[in-house]
Amino acid sequence: xxxxxxxxxxxxxxxxxxxxxxxxxxxxxxxxxxxxxxxxxxxxxxxxxxxxxxxxxxxxxxxxxxxxxxxxxxxxxxxxxxxxxxxxxxxxxxxxxxxxxxxxxxxxxxxxxxxxxxxxxxxxxxxxxxxxxxxxxxxxxxxxxxxxxxxxxxxxxxxxxxxxxxxxxxxxxxxxxxxxxxxxxxxxxxxxxxxxxxxxxxxxxxxxxxxxxxxxxxxxxxxxxxxxxxxxxxxxxxxxxxxxxxxxxxxxxxxxxxxxxxxxxxxxxxxxxxxxxxxxxxxxxxxxxxxx
Amino acid sequence: xxxxxxxxxxxxxxxxxxxxxxxxxxxxxxxxxxxxxxxxxxxxxxxxxxxxxxxxxxxxxxxxxxxxxxxxxxxxxxxxxxxxxxxxxxxxxxxxxxxxxxxxxxxxxxxxxxxxxxxxxxxxxxxxxxxxxxxxxxxxxxxxxxxxxxxxxxxxxxxxxxxxxxxxxxxxxxxxxxxxxxxxxxxxxxxxxxxxxxxxxxxxxxxxxxxxxxxxxxxxxxxxxxxxxxxx
Numbered sequence: 001x002x003x004x005x006x007x008x009x010x011x012x013x014x015x016x017x018x019x020x021x022x023x024x025x026x027x028x029x030x031x032x033x034x035x036x037x038x039x040x041x042x043x044x045x046x047x048x049x050x051x052x053x054x055x056x057x058x059x060x061x062x063x064x065x066x067x068x069x070x071x072x073x074x075x076x077x078x079x080x081x082x083x084x085x086x087x088x089x090x091x092x093x094x095x096x097x098x099x100x101x102x103x104x105x106x107x108x109x110x111x112x113x114x115x116x117x118x119x120x121x122x123x124x125x126x127x128x129x130x131x132x133x134x135x136x137x138x139x140x141x142x143x144x145x146x147x148x149x150x151x152x153x154x155x156x157x158x159x160x161x162x163x164x165x166x167x168x169x170x171x172x173x174x175x176x177x178x179x180x181x182x183x184x185x186x187x188x189x190x191x192x193x194x195x196x197x198x199x200x201x202x203x204x205x206x207x208x209x210x211x212x213x214x215x216x217x218x219x220x221x222x223x224x225x226x227x228x229x230x231x232x233x234x235x236x237x238x239x240x241x242x243x244x245x246x247x248x249x250x251x252x253x254x255x256x257x258x259x260x261x262x263x264x265x266x267x268x269x270x271x272x273x274x275x276x277x278x279x280x281x282x283x284x285x286x287x288x289x290x291x292x
Numbered sequence: 293x294x295x296x297x298x299x300x301x302x303x304x305x306x307x308x309x310x311x312x313x314x315x316x317x318x319x320x321x322x323x324x325x326x327x328x329x330x331x332x333x334x335x336x337x338x339x340x341x342x343x344x345x346x347x348x349x350x351x352x353x354x355x356x357x358x359x360x361x362x363x364x365x366x367x368x369x370x371x372x373x374x375x376x377x378x379x380x381x382x383x384x385x386x387x388x389x390x391x392x393x394x395x396x397x398x399x400x401x402x403x404x405x406x407x408x409x410x411x412x413x414x415x416x417x418x419x420x421x422x423x424x425x426x427x428x429x430x431x432x433x434x435x436x437x438x439x440x441x442x443x444x445x446x447x448x449x450x451x452x453x454x455x456x457x458x459x460x461x462x463x464x465x466x467x468x469x470x471x472x473x474x475x476x477x478x479x480x481x482x483x484x485x486x487x488x489x490x491x492x493x494x495x496x497x498x499x500x501x502x503x504x505x506x507x508x509x510x511x512x513x514x515x516x517x518x519x520x521x522x523x524x
Contacts, residue, residue, distance in 0.1 A: 082491060104451040107443060107461045118444065125448035126491050140491060158452045165470040165477075166454055172485045173449040180488060188452070231453045231460060 002070030003042035003099050004152040006270070007184060007209045013270030014040045014291060015072060015186065015211060016282045018064065020055035029060055032279040033067045039283050039292060042070040042099055044186070044272070048079060051111025058088055062095040072154060072186075073097045076105025081121035086130060086139055093134075093149040101154040101186065102127040102177070125176045128153050132181030155182035157210075158232035159190055159199035171202050178208050186272040188232040189215040191223075191239055193263040200267045209269035214260060216278055216285060217253035220244035254281055258288030294385040294416055295503065296328045296404040299428070304337075305344060307401045307431045308381065313347040314401075315370075315377035317392060319384035320355030328404045329353075329383030337383060337403065349376035357388030358418050364395050374398070386422030386430060386437060393435020399479045400435045402428040410499030426496030432484045434475035441468025447489040 006013040016036050018029050036043050043064060047057040061071035073092050080088065092100065104124045108116040122130065130140045137148035155177040161167040174185065185203070190196045190212050203210055215233075217223050220243040223235040239256060246252035261271050273282050286292045298304075308314055316334050324330025331353050338348045350373025354366045367374060374380075380396060382389045383403040393400040408424040423439045429447060430437060439445045443461040450469035453460030459467050476482050 104444060104446065104453075106453065109461060120444045120446065121494070122491050123444075123446045123448050124451075125488065129488070129490075156452070162455065163457050163470060165457070165473040166450060166452075166467070168482075169450040169469055169473055169485070170452060172482075176448055176486065176488060229455075231455045 001041070003072060003184070006041040010269075011041075012265060012291070013042075013209070013211060014286065015042045015044055015270065015272045016040045016279065017044045017046060017272075017274045017276075018060065018071075018279065019046050019049060019276075020057065020060045022052065022054045024055065026055070026060075026063060029055075029063065030067065033064055033069045035280055036282060037067065037069045039286060040069075040273075041270075042072050044072040044074055044101060044274075047074040047076045047103070047105070048111070051078065051106045051108050051113070051116075053111070053113055058092055058095070058097075061092065061097045065096040070099065071097055072099040072101050074101045074103060075127065076103045077120050077122050077124060077127055078105030078108065079116075079119055081119055082130070082140060085122060085127060086134065089131060089134055089149060089151070090145075093151070098150060099152045099154060100131060101156065102131065102182070103156055124155060125173065125180050128155055128177050128182045129180035135181070152183055153181045154184045154186060156187065157185050157203065158188040159203075159212075160188070160192070160195045160232055160234045162234070171199075174203060175206060178206055182208065184209045184211065184269075186211045187213040189213040189226075189274065190260065190264065191233070191235045193260070193267075195234065196264055197267060204267070211270035211272040212261075212264045212268045214257050214271050214273045214285075216257040216273070216275055216281065217243055217249075218278070219249050219253075250278075250281075254285050255288060257285045261285070261289040261291065293322045293325060293409075294387060294406060294419065294422070294424070295326050295409050296323055296385045296406045297326065298328050298333070298337075298383065298404050299402070301340060304381065304401070304403050305341075308341075308346065308379065311346075311378035311399075313349045313377050314341065315349050315374055315380045316341075316351040316403075317357065317367075317380055317382045317384075318351070318353040319357040319388050320353050321357070321384075321388075323357075323384040323388070323404065324353070324355075333383055337381070341381075349373045357382065357384045358391050358416070360391045360395050363392055367396070386424070386428055387416070387418040389428070389430050390421050390435050390437060391418065393430070393475070397479065399481055400430070402430045402435075404428065405496075407503075408497055408499045410504055424497065425492065425494075427493060429489065432487060432489065433472045434479060434481065434484070436468065436472045436475055438468055438472060441466075441471060443468075447492060449485060 045057040061073040064071040134149040318329040318334035379399040454467035459465040
């Protein structure tokens, strides 16, 4: 059982996130994996998130396979050219990884190696297409593979944008990703059901499952920070006020996350919970949302 | 000099699909010197397009297409022919195509690929707008180059990192894809955004050996040591 089965069977899918650490310590990742196992359909493994150098998503995804938790191997275009991307994908297949999420990747200047050379040899649409070609038994130059891949190809989309142009660009690119081979989508964090509803009016017609992104808030300060600095994230004023007025902010953040899941549930095919340091609270969110 | 060469004729014809009438614009500067867009090439292109049943409403050669003020003043005298055209076919480098696209409201099709001379072109105004990639994408992007306008050089659309229309890399840099969106919307060509752009052939960005052999690179490579000593 895993993400593909859940979506194929039409069950409301739940994915969470495992973030590899900077270093060789895997204890935390294993602890989170064991806690999530049986409670979520799959766990994303982030690829050098925010351009910060860490343990790789390929190795960590492979460890999750061994642990019995279905991984969603995140792969960005920032650090690898088309040769490395395809080779890593072949490696992923033989290690038992099936779900792959194609991402562009934050620019290196965001991270802890700001002087790094950015690659972007392929973009996220071309990466999804490359996976489809590999599923068909070819590399992107058209050479036949000795043994093809069987990837469940995922991509990302941002439901909220602060300009109309960006919204249209997101919707058009989503369609291009589907044509290229994407079979499921995970979204940037959603905090406003009406914003998500507007997006799903467009995206829902495309016939590809969408998992709404959920990031539990820890404080009103965190919400304001994200509104200022994180593209595609918009926390409405009433939610910020609710967090500001709460005595136990962490618990209130989990309640708001659960409430959002209940609101979004009828509009999409699943949720993707990005707990960013609060992974151990994911089961509690699911319980509050009536999903456990 | 910025070196350009004409795109394959089939590609040019493909880009003009749906346009009944076209105005051809050449450049009396670099493109004339390279034989890609001077007067003879413009006349030859006119004959070939008419041979394919295209209506050519007019043609002009401007020195230099990279100078927007010159383009505006020269095209001002050709308004009737431009108004009769559905689009413009521009035979020059990527800088010139972008300059023309910025000063006309009609769609602009690049007729040339700009190719690399390995940095030996010298100073050229607007050169930062063209990466000399050897496979011009400007037809699909409204005459705005995604390789130079998008920090990540993405060719299939925006990354999602823009905030208030500005790039995630710098708040002083507009999102190139939002600019491209606005330009395509203004010319009624948003459907161009839906076409999958395959991975770029980056080997075409390397300068070709036969051109390097005619440039300062070659002189440096074959010059004896200036201090008279034997090279080991």
